[in-house]
Amino acid sequence: MTLRSRYTLFTVFWLIFILLLYNIFVYFFVIRVTTRGEEQIIANKVDLVLDTLRKNKLADIDDPKLLSDLYNANEMLRVVTKDMTVVNTVGIDKDLMSITPVVSNVSRSETVHIGGQRALFLSKPIYQNDVLIGVVEGARRLTVLDSYLQILLVALSVTSIGAIVFAIFGTYWFTSRLTGPIAQMVQTMREIDRSGVLHRLKMGREESVELQQLIRAFNQMIERIDRNIETQKQFVADASHELKTPLTVIGSYADMLKRWGRDNAEVRDEAVEAIAQETERLKRLTRSMLTLAEAEQDNWLQRSRFDVSAVVKELAAVLGKTFQRDIRVHAPSSTVSMYGDKDKIRQLLQILIDNAIKYSKEPIDVRIRLAKNSVKIEVTDYGIGVPESEIPFMFERFYRVDEARHRSTGGSGLGLSIAKKIVDLHEGSVEVFSKPGNGTTVSIQFPRNLQYG
Ligand code: ATP
Numbered sequence: 155m156t157l158r159s160r161y162t163l164f165t166v167f168w169l170i171f172i173l174l175l176y177n178i179f180v181y182f183f184v185i186r187v188t189t190r191g192e193e194q195i196i197a198n199k200v201d202l203v204l205d206t207l208r209k210n211k212l213a214d215i216d217d218p219k220l221l222s223d224l225y226n227a228n229e230m231l232r233v234v235t236k237d238m239t240v241v242n243t244v245g246i247d248k249d250l251m252s253i254t255p256v257v258s259n260v261s262r263s264e265t266v267h268i269g270g271q272r273a274l275f276l277s278k279p280i281y282q283n284d285v286l287i288g289v290v291e292g293a294r295r296l297t298v299l300d301s302y303l304q305i306l307l308v309a310l311s312v313t314s315i316g317a318i319v320f321a322i323f324g325t326y327w328f329t330s331r332l333t334g335p336i337a338q339m340v341q342t343m344r345e346i347d348r349s350g351v352l353h354r355l356k357m358g359r360e361e362s363v364e365l366q367q368l369i370r371a372f373n374q375m376i377e378r379i380d381r382n383i384e385t386q387k388q389f390v391a392d393a394s395h396e397l398k399t400p401l402t403v404i405g406s407y408a409d410m411l412k413r414w415g416r417d418n419a420e421v422r423d424e425a426v427e428a429i430a431q432e433t434e435r436l437k438r439l440t441r442s443m444l445t446l447a448e449a450e451q452d453n454w455l456q457r458s459r460f461d462v463s464a465v466v467k468e469l470a471a472v473l474g475k476t477f478q479r480d481i482r483v484h485a486p487s488s489t490v491s492m493y494g495d496k497d498k499i500r501q502l503l504q505i506l507i508d509n510a511i512k513y514s515k516e517p518i519d520v521r522i523r524l525a526k527n528s529v530k531i532e533v534t535d536y537g538i539g540v541p542e543s544e545i546p547f548m549f550e551r552f553y554r555v556d557e558a559r560h561r562s563t564g565g566s567g568l569g570l571s572i573a574k575k576i577v578d579l580h581e582g583s584v585e586v587f588s589k590p591g592n593g594t595t596v597s598i599q600f601p602r603n604l605q606y607g
């Protein structure tokens with residue numbers, strides 16, 4: 155069922171329900187109020203008769219004047235004695251006159267139906283010295299009232315039907331306007347699905363706030379997907395380019411081997427050495443690319459609580475020994491515990507220290523600073539540095555500050571983008587301070603997440 159018909163149906167049923175309740179209430183309220191007025195009239199007359207009889211001590215009980223002064227054409231008044239004899243009566247309405255008299259010692263008031271029409275009937279006892287003498291009875295037709303009620307019924311029905319018809323058309327028109335843009339959105343989405351080309355939705359001027367939000371959210375999503383696709387394309391292009399160079403080198407050395415390798419030992423050694431080097435490079439490159447791909451998965455991090463200080467010290471010792479460099483660690487005397495993925499943090503530090511080793515010759519300083527809710531790690535080298543204008547791009551994939559520089563160091567330009575990913579996943583931040591010729595400090599800061607773990 156479409157939103158439009160559902161909304162129309164709901165509104166109409168709800169309206170019918172409300173109107174029904176309202177009409178029932180009005181109808182019975184009017185009946186009650188008007189009938190009470192009529193009752194009052196006939197009761198007054200009966201009371202007057204009783205008063206007169208009481209005053210005259212029942213002397214004029216059969217005097218026609220007693221009743222004829224009060225009588226009205228749509229009424230009947232009569233006095234009935236205890237032995238059921240009608241001693242005095244007035245009225246021209248035969249139906250009213252034919253109501254059987256009943257003598258009772260209590261007052262009675264009721265609505266009777268005579269020939270399909272309503273009439274009020276009232277009976278009050280006559281007492282003399284506490285002895286029941288008879289009753290005074292009065293009846294009054296409600297013909298005028300009933301005809302007014304008929305008019306009321308017609309009026310209520312006509313207005314209700316009118317309201318329902320207006321509601322149907324109104325709701326239909328309104329929901330058409332409401333769902334129009336949705337239909338247009340569906341159309342655009344189908345178009346995107348069919349053609350594979352990402353379109354943005356156009357924003358109408360009078361769209362409701364919710365629809366504007368929906369359109370904005372959709373467009374944002376499309377832009378994001380668009381950007382992602384662009385990044386992916388760029389990555390594939392860059393990756394192919396990166397892979398091509400070592401493969402070309404390997405290919406040409408393999409050719410060389412084929413031609414002269416058998417006879418010339420020098421050529422053979424050079425080729426084998428170069429092939430081994432390039433293969434190593436390829437391995438590193440693919441490992442980095444794989445890490446970046448894995449980092450996109452949701453459960454990449456395995457968090458636990460650990461001592462950052464211990465990780466840094468251990469890593470500094472290993473790298474210092476491997477590369478024969480002096481790596482000085484400055485850490486607080488206490489343990490520095492944080493909640494995160496220990497292996498990934500180690501990998502991140504390795505990337506930073508590896509750069510410091512590659513791009514400097516002096517000793518390297520690693521500082522750990524502790525704040526209340528955060529931990530800061532700074533890796534400082536006193537090497538070639540990076541021009542300030544290049545700093546914002548250092549974290550981009552495959553970015554190297556100086557193409558010539560990397561030939562000798564052999565980096566792929568993926569290290570810092572992996573580092574940035576790890577920092578981001580730990581909700582941390584990274585800053586680079588550098589001066590060409592003086593050295594570089596990469597500073598990372600993590601929330602310690604003390605409440606976890
Ligand atoms: P990889 O780390 O993937 O082997 P890489 O070191 O070239 O290769 P990144 O670690 O991403 O790549 O660094 C990007 C670039 O930033 C480097 O090529 C280098 O030019 C510059 N850079 C990074 N760290 C330093 C540093 N400590 N001193 C000077 N330049 C640096």
Ligand code: MG
Nearest residue numbers: 509565569570
């Ligand atoms: Mg690096």
